[in-house]
Amino acid sequence: MKVWTLALNTLESFLHNRLVLLLLLVGAGIVLIMMAPLLQVKARITVQNTSMVESMVLEAISQVMGFMSGLGSLLAAWAATDSLGSELKAGTVLAVMARPVKRWEFLLGKYLGVLLMMAGYVVMMVGVSHVLAWMGGQHIQVSPLAMFAYPLARYAIYAAIAMLCATVAGPVVSMVVVLAIAILGDMVLPSTPAWKPWLMWLKHGLYYALPSMELLSEERFLSLRQATLHPMKWQEQAVSVLYGWDYALVVLLVAMWSFHYRTLRRD
Amino acid sequence: MTAAAIEFQQVTKVYRKMFRGVEVPALTSASFAVERGEVCAFLGPNGAGKTTSISLLMGFFYADFGEIRVLGYPPGDVRAKAQIGFLPENFAFYKFLNGERLLRFHDALGGGDKRTAGARIAELLAKVKLTDYRKLKFAKYSRGMVQRVGLAQALLRDPQLLVLDEPTSGLDPTGRRDVREIISALKTEGRTIFLSSHLLSEVEQVCDRVIIISKGRVVQTGRMKDLLGDSGRVEILVTALPESLAARLTEWGGSFTGNEHGVAVVVDQAHKREVAEGVWAAGHDVVQIAPIRGSLEEFYLKTVGDESGVA
Numbered sequence: 001m002k003v004w005t006l007a008l009n010t011l012e013s014f015l016h017n018r019l020v021l022l023l024l025l026v027g028a029g030i031v032l033i034m035m036a037p038l039l040q041v042k043a044r045i046t047v048q049n050t051s052m053v054e055s056m057v058l059e060a061i062s063q064v065m066g067f068m069s070g071l072g073s074l075l076a077a078w079a080a081t082d083s084l085g086s087e088l089k090a091g092t093v094l095a096v097m098a099r100p101v102k103r104w105e106f107l108l109g110k111y112l113g114v115l116l117m118m119a120g121y122v123v124m125m126v127g128v129s130h131v132l133a134w135m136g137g138q139h140i141q142v143s144p145l146a147m148f149a150y151p152l153a154r155y156a157i158y159a160a161i162a163m164l165c166a167t168v169a170g171p172v173v174s175m176v177v178v179l180a181i182a183i184l185g186d187m188v189l190p191s192t193p194a195w196k197p198w199l200m201w202l203k204h205g206l207y208y209a210l211p212s213m214e215l216l217s218e219e220r221f222l223s224l225r226q227a228t229l230h231p232m233k234w235q236e237q238a239v240s241v242l243y244g245w246d247y248a249l250v251v252l253l254v255a256m257w258s259f260h261y262r263t264l265r266r267d
Numbered sequence: 268m269t270a271a272a273i274e275f276q277q278v279t280k281v282y283r284k285m286f287r288g289v290e291v292p293a294l295t296s297a298s299f300a301v302e303r304g305e306v307c308a309f310l311g312p313n314g315a316g317k318t319t320s321i322s323l324l325m326g327f328f329y330a331d332f333g334e335i336r337v338l339g340y341p342p343g344d345v346r347a348k349a350q351i352g353f354l355p356e357n358f359a360f361y362k363f364l365n366g367e368r369l370l371r372f373h374d375a376l377g378g379g380d381k382r383t384a385g386a387r388i389a390e391l392l393a394k395v396k397l398t399d400y401r402k403l404k405f406a407k408y409s410r411g412m413v414q415r416v417g418l419a420q421a422l423l424r425d426p427q428l429l430v431l432d433e434p435t436s437g438l439d440p441t442g443r444r445d446v447r448e449i450i451s452a453l454k455t456e457g458r459t460i461f462l463s464s465h466l467l468s469e470v471e472q473v474c475d476r477v478i479i480i481s482k483g484r485v486v487q488t489g490r491m492k493d494l495l496g497d498s499g500r501v502e503i504l505v506t507a508l509p510e511s512l513a514a515r516l517t518e519w520g521g522s523f524t525g526n527e528h529g530v531a532v533v534v535d536q537a538h539k540r541e542v543a544e545g546v547w548a549a550g551h552d553v554v555q556i557a558p559i560r561g562s563l564e565e566f567y568l569k570t571v572g573d574e575s576g577v578a
Contacts, residue, residue: 005375009361016363091359095420098325098353098430099376100345264327266359 002101003109010083010113020079020117027071031128034064035135042136057136064132068125069151076118076155077178078171080162083110084259085171091266104256111163111252118155122148146237150217153244157211158182160251167258170267185210211247270339272428272459273301273324278333280319280483293319295483296333301476303427306450306460308470308491308563311480312571317463318356320480321432324461325353338428349377352426356433356463358417360405366392366416367401370423377424391419396445410437418446422453429453429460435469447473471495471563479570487570495566500559501539503532509549512542529554 014020038060045053084107087093097106126147133140140147161181165174186192188206195203280294294316301307311317322328324335326343340347360369370388375381392398395415405413414437421429434450435443443466450460450473464470470477477494479487487494508523508530516523521534521542534542536558543553 002376002378005372009372013361013363091355091357092361094325094327094355095353095358095360095373095417096376097327098348098351098355099373100349100378101376102345103343261329263322263329265322266357 002099003105003112006096006101006106006109007112007116010110011116013083013086014079014113014117017082019082020075023071023075023078027068030067031064034060034067035132038064038132038136054137058138061129061132061136061138065125065129068128069154072118072121072125072151072155073158073182075121076114076158077162077175079114079117080111080159081166081171081174081178083114084163084166085174085267088264088267093264094266097264103260107163107167107256107259108252111159111255114159114163115152115156118159119148119152122151122155125151149237149241150244153241153248154213154217156248157213157244157251160248160255161211164251164255164258167255167262181210182213185213212243269303270336271300272303272305272338273299273307273461274334274336275299275320275324276334278320278323278330278335280316280323280328281331292483294323294330297480297483297485298333299478299485299488301459301461301478303459304454304457305476306454306474307462307476307478308474309461309463309478309480310465310467310470310567315480316483317480318432319483321430321461321463325351325430349424350427352421352423352429354417354421354429354431354434356436358413358420360408360413360416362404362406365402365404366397366408366412366419369405369416370420373420374423379424387423388419391422394422394449395419411439411442414438415442415445418449422449427458429458429462431460432463433465434462435464435466443469467562467564467567477563477566479567481571491563495561495563496558499536500533501536501556502559503534503539503542503546503556504528504554505530505532505542505546505551506554507546507549507551508532509545509551512545512549515545516542533559 038057041053041056041060087096087110093106097103126144129147130140158178162174162178165177169177184206188203188210189212190207194200275297278294278297279292282291282293283289284291297316297320309317309320319328323330324337324342326341326348335342337344337347338350361372364372367388370391371384374384374388379387389398389401392401395418397412397415397419400408400412405416408416414434418431418434421431431450435446438446447469450462453460454473454475462470462474471491474491476490477488478485506529508525513523516532516534519534519538521532521538523530523532525531532542539556543556546553
């Protein structure tokens with residue numbers, strides 16, 4: 001109950017946060033701008049160029065969705081950082097923690113607040129994907145549940161990492177660390193160029209230690225042309241999503257441990 | 268036997284600056300106790316360790332050494348926190364909430380029943396005189412109004428122990444008087460109040476016990492009446508003062524001032540009988556003899572001044 005109260009308060013604080021609203025407005029604006037060429041290409045379709053136009057349409061849709069997905073990652077990390085950082089900066093944490101609330105409950109409440117917001121974002125993202133596909137004359141045949149679960153698991157990881165960083169560092173440093181982890185995570189994928197031989201152990205180590213967003217990417221199963229590029233059983237999908245939630249949970253537990261020993265004061 | 272409301276035993280807290288190896292002692296072997304039902308003033312100059320002590324007892328900081336018990340529990344224990352009302356210095360708030368919603372939020376965190384919260388909150392808002400502003404957004408609150416809401420949230424959930432860090436900060440004289448009255452009422456109800464303030468005249472009016480801290484050390488602790496009770500001088504109010512006695516008063520280091528009711532004589536306790544008998548012998552009357560109580564401000568300045576080597 002206390003955790004839920006904290007989560008709803010956190011969500012409400014985001015809804016009143018001008019920066020979040022600005023980010024969403026800018027995102028919506030960019031999506032609208034990106035839709036213009038999509039609609040233009042779609043309008044030029046003829047019998048002769050159907051195949052080419054379809055491929056251009058799909059490319060445009062893919063880019064819009066990629067942008068929204070990236071924006072979501074940024075939003076998740078920033079929201080998690082800010083949810084804790086702003087409490088410490090303003091000093092509101094002191095009055096809250098004077099209540100019979102355990103530190104882990106406080107952090108969990110903040111985290112759930114972030115996830116609630118991101119769940120709303122993902123619902124919006126799935127909606128936009130379907131609208132774009134419809135406008136492009138395509139149909140997404142993948143279960144909406146899978147389209148919801150994958151990005152949310154990804155955002156859960158980013159939020160947990162950001163929250164862990166925020167327990168020991170300021171918002172800017174936390175965001176830099178999250179971005180560095182995201183970039184490094186991409187650099188150590190097996191598909192990337194090999195590192196120098198004497199650094200390969202590091203690459204392998206980082207590959208397993210850092211969160212694998214490749215595993216949690218909708219691109220693994222999502223196809224706008226067909227139901228799936230690589231047909232996946234629901235068990236496989238469940239394992240992938242569970243991997244994401246498990247990773248997020250472990251990081252969140254470390255964040256709770258770190259926050260437990262943190263000095264609480266107005267920063 | 269019931270445990271003391273607050274117990275500090277040899278508590279030490281050192282701030283360490285990361286990467287610099289600098290250690291700043293904030294509290295050194297601090298020991299004191301506040302009994303249940305007492306109103307205790309926690310005094311000291313800026314940087315003396317007051318906020319550190321309060322943060323330690325609220326469980327915001329961890330002590331490096333020593334033991335702290337709050338209502339019989341370790342600091343930060345939810346069983347203790349359920350019985351504590353806390354007003355931090357410069358109470359901070361969620362700007363998107365109004366006074367009533369902030370209290371509802373804190374009430375829910377305290378485990379309050381949603382169905383009965385409305386009546387409790389309305390009562391508290393009336394107590395701090397904010398009923399008319401309960402729907403006003405915090406962003407539009409004045410400093411004094413914020414402090415009043417802060418006090419109201421501290422009073423939520425019927426706390427047994429109130430920890431108030433500068434409760435009258437930002438309040439006008441009327442607001443300060445209101446807070447004093449609230450504290451007095453709580454004292455009558457048997458609540459324990461631990462109060463940090465720089466307004467010594469107000470502290471003197473409501474507190475039973477004083478703890479003075481300076482440079483991280485407890486330099487004085489005791490009951491107010493014991494600490495301030497005896498200045499060694501008395502004030503004797505007489506209808507008139509014979510000239511012979513006036514001359515001798517100077518020799519004794521005494522003084523006198525006349526007013527429409529007579530003459531007020533201030534003299535050491537040792538000479539009070541001689542003054543009274545001299546007045547009676549001259550055919551005048553003694554209206555009142557009262558010991559002069561030292562003020563908390565004098566006592567505080569003397570104590571802290573001594574400690575810092577200033578006075």
